[in-house]
Amino acid sequence: MNKVVIFGVGLIGxxxxxxxxxxxxxxxxxxxxxxxxxxxxxxxxxxIDSIGVSGEPSLAAALHDADLVLLAAPVAQTAAILxxxxxxxxAGTVVTDAGSTKSDVVxxxxxxxxxxxxxxxxxxxxxxxETNGPxxxxxxxxxxxxxxxTALAENxxxxxxxxxxxxxxxxxxxxxxxxEEHDKVFAAVSHLPHLLAYALVDDVxxxxxxxxxxxxxxxxxRDFTRIAGSSPEMWRDISLANQPALLAELDAYMAQLTQLRxxxxxxxxxxxxxxxxxxxxxxxxxxxxxxxxxxxQSPDKAG
Amino acid sequence: MNKVVIFGVGLIGxxxxxxxxxxxxxxxxxxxxxxxxxxxxxxxxxxIDSIGVSGEPSLAAALHDADLVLLAAPVAQTAAILxxxxxxxxAGTVVTDAGSTKSDVVxxxxxxxxxxxxxxxxxxxxxxxETNGPxxxxxxxxxxxxxxxTALAENxxxxxxxxxxxxxxxxxxxxxxxxEEHDKVFAAVSHLPHLLAYALVDDVxxxxxxxxxxxxxxxxxRDFTRIAGSSPEMWRDISLANQPALLAELDAYMAQLTQLRxxxxxxxxxxxxxxxxxxxxxxxxxxxxxxxxxxxQSPDKAG
Numbered sequence: 001m002n003k004v005v006i007f008g009v010g011l012i013g014x015x016x017x018x019x020x021x022x023x024x025x026x027x028x029x030x031x032x033x034x035x036x037x038x039x040x041x042x043x044x045x046x047x048i049d050s051i052g053v054s055g056e057p058s059l060a061a062a063l064h065d066a067d068l069v070l071l072a073a074p075v076a077q078t079a080a081i082l083x084x085x086x087x088x089x090x091a092g093t094v095v096t097d098a099g100s101t102k103s104d105v106v107x108x109x110x111x112x113x114x115x116x117x118x119x120x121x122x123x124x125x126x127x128x129x130e131t132n133g134p135x136x137x138x139x140x141x142x143x144x145x146x147x148x149x150t151a152l153a154e155n156x157x158x159x160x161x162x163x164x165x166x167x168x169x170x171x172x173x174x175x176x177x178x179x180e181e182h183d184k185v186f187a188a189v190s191h192l193p194h195l196l197a198y199a200l201v202d203d204v205x206x207x208x209x210x211x212x213x214x215x216x217x218x219x220x221x222r223d224f225t226r227i228a229g230s231s232p233e234m235w236r237d238i239s240l241a242n243q244p245a246l247l248a249e250l251d252a253y254m255a256q257l258t259q260l261r262x263x264x265x266x267x268x269x270x271x272x273x274x275x276x277x278x279x280x281x282x283x284x285x286x287x288x289x290x291x292x293x294x295x296x297q298s299p300d301k302a303g
Numbered sequence: 304m305n306k307v308v309i310f311g312v313g314l315i316g317x318x319x320x321x322x323x324x325x326x327x328x329x330x331x332x333x334x335x336x337x338x339x340x341x342x343x344x345x346x347x348x349x350x351i352d353s354i355g356v357s358g359e360p361s362l363a364a365a366l367h368d369a370d371l372v373l374l375a376a377p378v379a380q381t382a383a384i385l386x387x388x389x390x391x392x393x394a395g396t397v398v399t400d401a402g403s404t405k406s407d408v409v410x411x412x413x414x415x416x417x418x419x420x421x422x423x424x425x426x427x428x429x430x431x432x433e434t435n436g437p438x439x440x441x442x443x444x445x446x447x448x449x450x451x452x453t454a455l456a457e458n459x460x461x462x463x464x465x466x467x468x469x470x471x472x473x474x475x476x477x478x479x480x481x482x483e484e485h486d487k488v489f490a491a492v493s494h495l496p497h498l499l500a501y502a503l504v505d506d507v508x509x510x511x512x513x514x515x516x517x518x519x520x521x522x523x524x525r526d527f528t529r530i531a532g533s534s535p536e537m538w539r540d541i542s543l544a545n546q547p548a549l550l551a552e553l554d555a556y557m558a559q560l561t562q563l564r565x566x567x568x569x570x571x572x573x574x575x576x577x578x579x580x581x582x583x584x585x586x587x588x589x590x591x592x593x594x595x596x597x598x599x600q601s602p603d604k605a606g
Contacts, residue, residue, distance in 0.1 A: 126521050146519065181515075188507055189520040193527045195563060196499060198582040203559045204491055205585035212484075214589045216449070217492040218429050222593075223526040224496045228586050232579035236572050243567060250564055254557065256506045260498060261553055264546060269539050276535035279501040282508035283531050286517045290525075 001067040001166065005030045005052060007081050009042040012098045012125065013072030014137025017047045019170035022139045030062045033073065042134040060088040068166055071097035076237050079108040082120075086113050094159045096123045100186065101241040102150045102179035118154035121163045122179060123147055124186075125172065143171030144294065150179040187245035192253060194235050195246070197228040304370040304469065308333045308355060310384050312345040315401045315428065316375030317440025320350045322473035325442045333365045336376065345437040363391040371469055374400035379540050382411040385423075389416050397462045399426045403489065404544040405453045405482035421457035424466045425482060426450055427489075428475065446474030447597065453482040490548035495556060497538050498549065500531040 004020060006013040009031040020026045031048035033039050039051045052062025063069065063085060071081055078099060089095070099105050102122050109120045126146045147167040151160045164174045177185065204213050239246055263271040307323060309316040312334045323329040334351035336342050342354045355365025366372065366388060374384055381402060392398070402408050405425050412423045429449045450470040454463045467477045480488065507516050542549055566574040 126519065148519070175519075185512075185516055185519050188510070188516050189524050193503065193524055195567075196503065196560075197527060198579045199559050199563055200496065200499065200556065201582035201586050202578045203556055205581060207491070209488075210585070213488055213491050214585075214592070216429065216451070216478075216488050217589065220530045221492050221496055222590070223529045224500060225582075225586055226526045227523045228579075228582045229590070230583070232576050232583050235579055236576040239567060239575055240570055240572050243570065247564065247567055250560065250567070253503065253506055254560055254564070256502050257499075257553065257557055257560075260502055261550070261557070264498075264542060264550055264553070267543055267546065269543050272542055273535050273539040275505045276501045276531075276538055278508060279504035279528075279531045280533070280535050282513070282517075283504050283528055286520065287525070287532075289517070 001026045001162075003028045003030065003066045004166075005032060005062055005066045005069045006048065007032045007069070007071045007077075008073030009033060009038065009047055009134050009137070010072070010132040011136040011141070012127070013070060014042060014045075014047045014134050015127075015139065015141035016070055016072065016098075016125075016166075016170060017042075018137055018139035019142055020166060021046075023169040025166065025169035030066070032059070032062060034077075038134055042137075045134055045137070047134055047137055054084060059084060063088045063090070063093065065090070066093045068162060069093060069095040071095070071099070074234065074237070075099040075101065075105070075241060078105055079112055082109055082112040086116060089113075089116055089119060091119075093119060094162050095120045096149075096163045098123060098125055099241075100124060100190070100238050102182045103245075104241040106150070106152065106179045117152065118156065119159065120152070121155055121160050122150045122152070123163060123167070124150070124182065125167070140171065142167065145172050146175050147172040148175045148177055148182055150177055150182050152179075183242050183245045184248075187242055187249045191235075191238055191242055191246050192249040194227050194230060195239065195250065196253070197225045198232075198235070201225050201228045304329045304465075306331045306333065306369045307469075308335060308365055308369045308372045309351065310335045310372070310374045310380075311376030312336060312341065312350055312437050312440070313375070313435045314439040314444070315430070316373060317345060317348075317350045317437050318430075318442065318444035319373055319375065319401075319428075319469075319473060320345075321440055321442035322445055323469065324349075326472040328469065328472035333369070335362070335365060337380075341437055345440075348437055348440070350437055350440055362387060366391045366393070366396065368393070369396045371465060372396060372398040374398070374402070377537065377540070378402040378404065378408070378544060381408055382415055385412055385415040389419060392416075392419055392422060394422075396422060397465050398423045399452075399466045401426060401428055402544075403427060403493070403541050405485045406548075407544040409453070409455065409482045420455065421459065422462065423455070424458055424463050425453045425455070426466060426470070427453070427485065428470070443474065445470065448475050449478050450475040451478045451480055451485055453480055453485050455482075486545050486548045487551075490545055490552045494538075494541055494545055494549050495552040497530050497533060498542060498553065499556070500528045501535075501538070504528050504531045 004026050006017055017029045029048045030050050030052045031039055031042050032052040042048045043051060071078055097105055105122050110117050113120055127141050204210060307329050309320055320332045332351045333353050333355045334342055334345050335355040345351045346354060374381055400408055408425050413420050416423055430444050470477060507513060
């Protein structure tokens, strides 16, 4: 590609830039963002080649002749960014994003971009997000990681392929789901666990003897609640953005807890053991499958 | 001590034996267990000096002149082991255990030991249990770890001190709670999280599209559900043994989820963020406190 424009040059956007550069897959990268400090730092670190500015007419210049635009700013800004770039979007430019939810992004894109929504290919790289800022960016973040593209009926297959090829150049594995499938899957395996972990820590912290409780919490509690260390603002936004699917998963889980409560109240050890055993077995199979899949692709399992 | 008898020489009992030996705190260790293979292996590894046999009169010989008896077999065997040793328990012998629940153990001990319950000092070492068997035993398992003693009103303080001194010789830090306090604390910070993790994995595994879901589960899900890899039999027993406290914690948690569901259904981002922020903040403070407390005592944080 000749020119890539990235909105937000923290862990996700910055790592995308570094990986593309390392692969020799791009000639010029323009960074755009609200924090002048972050942009200057990204320029200093060689993540981007120049800084585009949000206001007119600078944004027009930044987007001129761009092959690809990646939205990697906080998801709450997605609609505003799409609205700001819409007037300057040439026919040859493809836009993608890195948001953790997709149905809401697609709805916003349809509303803001109108006919130009055909140029928007929604995406979601599945990569850790516990650090942020340009200094967190690394060129190998996406190696062996999944990127889910949720292409629209309006998309040109060549445009989808342009986005896929960029992520492949970063070392990622491309998966395709519909936006609805994507949101159901991540409600179950990511959004619900975050809500549950936050709920448990808040529950413990609000008890009168919280200090005593935390004193005896050990490694099991530490791992179970690790995701409750994530950004509250980001997870508030994700919870709201994927509200319908998250509510459905939460209801299913609460029904499951109600059933376990019944077994426990009835001292039904056999029923408890069936649930525990099924879970242990399923988790063991999953871990075995992951390890088998990861081994040949990514020797660096810490990544 | 002159002689220590250990029922069950896996990770917990075997590591206790090795640590006592390393500290030079015991002259002779007798192991007792149901698996002849495990006992032979423990002897071969130098964990124990001789094998005591469960049946009469060998058990009498094993217990003769013992200073301390540790019950480290699966908790479901506790009452039976106490009943088997009761007739042979000399006045100078102190008995302790390593079970994850205490009220039920105390009730069983009172019933089985009668007046001799004064010689039983209940305990719970807070140490990992993901591996087992004599080969898992290590001499440094308890360094810097907590051991909770839940002494009874009937206990002689000198007997409690004998148990405490043995654990201190293994490098452990002694904490004291009542059996009821202990069970409430561990219901909240250990037993409930296990139940919640098992429930989530079982919930996901039972969905028609489970394969698709597991395919996209990432490191957050992996850590959240790590404890669902634990022994279903052991956690069935713990759940039943601590049923009243666990039910109370489960009810509090379900009430918390019901409230979060209300916020989510109402799109109340501020309320969600309050819960998430409070949790993130509490967890951060807890982790900071652990790290500060662990740093000087145990440089090996992987332990």
